[in-house]
Amino acid sequence: MYRDEFLNKKISDRIANQSVRSLRILESMMDFSSNDYLGIATQNLLSDRELDFLWNAGAKGSRLLSGNYPLIETVEKQIALFHSADAGLIFNAGYDANIGLLASVPQKGDTILYDQLSHASLRDGIRLSFAQSFSFLHNNLEDLERLLKKATGNIFIVTESVFSMDGDMIDLPLMVELAEKYQAHIIVDEAHATGIIGEKGEGLVQSKGYQQKIFARIHTFGKALGCHGAIVLGSTLLRNYLVNYARPFIYSTALPPSSIAAVQKSYALFPTFTEQRNHLNNLIQYFQSANCGFQILPSITPIQIVLIPGNEAVRNIATALQAEKFDIRAILYPTVPKNTERLRITLHAFNTMKELTVLLALLNQLSK
Numbered sequence: 273m274y275r276d277e278f279l280n281k282k283i284s285d286r287i288a289n290q291s292v293r294s295l296r297i298l299e300s301m302m303d304f305s306s307n308d309y310l311g312i313a314t315q316n317l318l319s320d321r322e323l324d325f326l327w328n329a330g331a332k333g334s335r336l337l338s339g340n341y342p343l344i345e346t347v348e349k350q351i352a353l354f355h356s357a358d359a360g361l362i363f364n365a366g367y368d369a370n371i372g373l374l375a376s377v378p379q380k381g382d383t384i385l386y387d388q389l390s391h392a393s394l395r396d397g398i399r400l401s402f403a404q405s406f407s408f409l410h411n412n413l414e415d416l417e418r419l420l421k422k423a424t425g426n427i428f429i430v431t432e433s434v435f436s437m438d439g440d441m442i443d444l445p446l447m448v449e450l451a452e453k454y455q456a457h458i459i460v461d462e463a464h465a466t467g468i469i470g471e472k473g474e475g476l477v478q479s480k481g482y483q484q485k486i487f488a489r490i491h492t493f494g495k496a497l498g499c500h501g502a503i504v505l506g507s508t509l510l511r512n513y514l515v516n517y518a519r520p521f522i523y524s525t526a527l528p529p530s531s532i533a534a535v536q537k538s539y540a541l542f543p544t545f546t547e548q549r550n551h552l553n554n555l556i557q558y559f560q561s562a563n564c565g566f567q568i569l570p571s572i573t574p575i576q577i578v579l580i581p582g583n584e585a586v587r588n589i590a591t592a593l594q595a596e597k598f599d600i601r602a603i604l605y606p607t608v609p610k611n612t613e614r615l616r617i618t619l620h621a622f623n624t625m626k627e628l629t630v631l632l633a634l635l636n637q638l639s640k
C-alpha cells in the first residue's frame with residue numbers, strides 16, 4: 273500500500289472549489305482547443321519515410337556530453353538565420369527554455385519586471401532567479417514605467433508577444449522605446465506567435481523589424497509547428513552563456529534526432545502556409561464580429577476568449593459544447609483570476625466557416 277493519504281488534503285481543496293484537474297482524451301471531436309493552429313500535427317504533415325531510420329533513436333546524453341550531434345547544430349543555425357538572429361540554442365521544451373534563461377541570466381541585484389499574465393514557465397524561471405522581481409499590470413506600459421523608475425542592476429522586461437490566456441498582443445514599438453529609455457533588456461516569449469504572426473509566421477518581433485533590439489526571443493515548436501521543443505534566440509554570447517549556465521540545458525538528455533528532423537521539416541513548411549494564415553484570419557474576423565451571446569475579449573490571434581465567470585458555470589457550458597462534438601475546454605480559477613473564468617477557443621486553419629457558424633449559434637443558445 274502506498275502511504276499517500278496526506279496528498280488528499282490539497283486535492284480536496286481543489287474538489288471543494290471545483291478546480292480539480294484530470295487527464296482526459298476526447299476523440300472524434302472538432303478541434304477548437306489545441307495549439308496546432310496550422311494543422312501541421314493533425315494532418316500528419318511531418319511524417320517522412322526517408323527519415324524513418326531516425327525514429328525511436330535517443331540522443332544518448334546531454335548536449336555537453338554525448339548528446340550533441342550535427343543535425344541539431346545545423347537546425348539551430350537554420351532557425352537563427354530564418355529569424356534573423358545571431359544565434360540560437362535549442363531546449364527540450366518551451367518550459368525548459370524559459371526556466372533555463374530566466375533562472376540563469378538575471379543575477380542578484382538585478383531586476384525582472386514581468387507582465388502579470390506571463391505564462392507559468394516564465395514565472396517559474398523568475399522564481400528560480402536570485403534577482404528581485406515585480407509584476408506589472410497586464411499590457412500596461414504606464415505601470416511598467418512606474419516600476420522601471422525604481423529598478424536596479426541589469427533590468428529585464430519579460431513578456432509574451434501573444435498572450436496564451438487572453439490572445440492579445442503587446443505594443444512592441446512602445447515597449448522597446450521604454451526599454452531604451454531605462455536601458456532595460458526585453459525577453460519575448462513568442463510561443464503563440466510562431467507560425468502565425470508575420471507574413472511567414474516569423475513572430476511579432478521580426479515582423480516589426482525589432483530583432484536587434486530584443487535581448488532574447490523564445491520560439492516554441494509544440495504549437496503551430498506541430499512538433500516539440502523550443503529555441504532561445506539572441507547573441508552568440510548569450511548562446512555561449514546558456515550552454516554554460518542554463519541547467520535544464522546542461523542536465524537533461526537532448527531531444528532525439530527524430531524530433532529535430534521534424535522541427536527542420538516544419539520550418540521548411542510553415543513559412544509557405546500563406547493560404548492557411550489567410551483562412552485563419554478570416555475565421556478570427558468572423559468570430560470577433562459575430563455575437564456569441566457572451567462577452568468576448570478583443571483578439572486578432574487564433575486564441576479567442578469567451579468570458580463565463582465561475583468555475584461551475586464555465587464548466588457546464590464547456591460540457592454542453594463537448595456533447596455537441598466541439599472540443600472546447602474551460603479555463604478555471606486558479607489558472608486565471610477569479611471571475612475571469614473562460615472558454616479558451618483556438619481557431620485553426622483546418623476549421624471551416626460552417627463549423628464556426630454552428631459553434632456561434634450553439635453559444636448563443638447556451639447564453640440564454
Ligand SMILES: Cc1ncc(COP(=O)(O)O)c(C=O)c1O
Nearest residue numbers: 365366367391393436463492494
Ligand atoms: C506562452 C508560453 N510559453 C511557454 C510555453 C511552454 O512551451 P512548451 O509547451 O514547449 O513547454 C507555453 C505552453 O503552454 C506557452 O503558452
